[in-house]
Each structure stands twice: as C-alpha cells, then as structure tokens.
Amino acid sequence: xxxxxDAADVGHCLAGGWGVDALVGxxxxxxxxxxxxxxxxxxxxxxxxxxxxxxxxxxxxxxxxLEVAAAGLRWVDLHPVVMDxxxxxxxxxxxxxxxxxxxxxxxxxxxxxxxxxxxxxxLQREVHQGYELRPQDEHDLRxxxxxx
Numbered sequence: 001x002x003x004x005x006d007a008a009d010v011g012h013c014l015a016g017g018w019g020v021d022a023l024v025g026x027x028x029x030x031x032x033x034x035x036x037x038x039x040x041x042x043x044x045x046x047x048x049x050x051x052x053x054x055x056x057x058x059x060x061x062x063x064x065x066l067e068v069a070a071a072g073l074r075w076v077d078l079h080p081v082v083m084d085x086x087x088x089x090x091x092x093x094x095x096x097x098x099x100x101x102x103x104x105x106x107x108x109x110x111x112x113x114x115x116x117x118x119x120x121x122x123l124q125r126e127v128h129q130g131y132e133l134r135p136q137d138e139h140d141l142r143x144x145x146x147x148x
Contacts, residue, residue, distance in 0.1 A: 001034070001053065001076070002116060010046045011039030011083065013106055014118040015127075020140040022109025022118040028143050029136060033067070033075035037091070037101070037119070040080040050076060063092040121147050 005012050014022050016035030021027050038046045047066070055068035055076060066078045081089040087103030101119070109118040121144045128137055 001050075002111070002114075004049050004053065005046060008042075008045050008049045010042040010049065012042075012046065012117065013037040013081075014109065014111070014116055015079070015124075016077070017136060017140055018111065019109070019118040020121075020124055020143050022111050022116050023107075023121050023124070023147060024143050025110045027111075029139055032073075033077050035077045035079065037079050037081045037089070039089075040082045043078070043080045046078060050078075061094075064094055 002012070013019075013036065014034070015037055016033070017029065017031045018034050021029075021031075036046075047068075050068050050070075054070040055074070056070070057066060058069040058075070059065075059067040063080060066080075067075060068078065069075050079091055081091045081101060083089045087106065089101035091099040091101070093099055101123075105120050105123040107118060107120050108115050110116065124144055125141070128141055133141070
C-alpha cells in the first residue's frame with residue numbers, strides 16, 4: 001500500500017501502532033488497522049489508490065478521519081492534515097478542536113526493511129495521554145520506552 005501511495009505522489013505519514021513499530025524498526029504486535037496522516041491536498045488521490053485496492057468507506061467522520069476497509073479484515077484510518085509551506089500540519093478534530101503537527105514531529109522509521117515517514121516517539125507518547133489505555137496502547141508505550 002505504501003508503494004502505491006508513493007507512486008501516486010501522496011504525502012503520508014504513519015501514526016498509531018504501525019508508527020510505533022516503524023520507530024522500533026520491527027513489527028511488535030498484530031494491528032487492526034493502519035493509521036495514516038495524509039496531506040489534505042493529496043487526500044482524494046489517496047482515496048482513489050485505496051479504492052483501486054478494494055478499500056471502501058466504513059466510517060466517515062470527515063474532515064476528521066475516514067476509515068476504509070477491504071476484504072480480509074484490512075483497515076486503514078485516513079487522517080487529512082493541512083500542511084503549510086514550512087512542513088507544519090493541522091488536522092481537524094471533533095467538536096471544532098484541532099491537532100497541530102510542527103514539522104519537528106515528522107521523522108523516518110522502518111517497516112519491512114524500508115524507510116517510511118512516521119511521527120516521532122515524543123508525539124506518540126503525547127497522543128497516548130488523557131484516556132484509559134487499552135492493552136495495545138500499553139504495549140506501544142512499552143515499545144517506545146525501549147527507544148529511550
């Protein structure tokens with residue numbers, strides 16, 4: 001999927017559990033979905049790529065997120081992010097809130113031996129605050145601890 005998004009010149013960045021695994025450099029658990037921050041300017045192109053791969057909208061909370069699913073229990077959670085010329089991003093949240101992504105929170109990780117854009121461990125730790133942690137969240141935080 002990442003190859004297809006790259007070929008279509010879609011700006012994207014891994015977040016969530018796969019984003020943690022990218023930082024660690026290996027898959028550390030099973031994942032229900034792939035969380036992707038997608039450049040809002042490329043969002044329609046991303047949807048077209050995923051549509052060609054058999055993904056169909058499942059949960060539409062745009063402009064906050066769009067979850068798409070394909071046969072075989074494959075899920076992708078797309079989060080449109082408006083990027084500025086300096087590499088900073090803003091994502092719409094529920095109830096009029098917003099999430100800001102200073103360019104410093106974007107980094108590279110490794111998935112299956114390839115470099116992939118992802119968010120930093122610091123941001124991953126930050127987004128794991130303020131709610132009751134699920135087992136997979138606790139696992140991800142333990143993996144982030146490994147990074148120091």
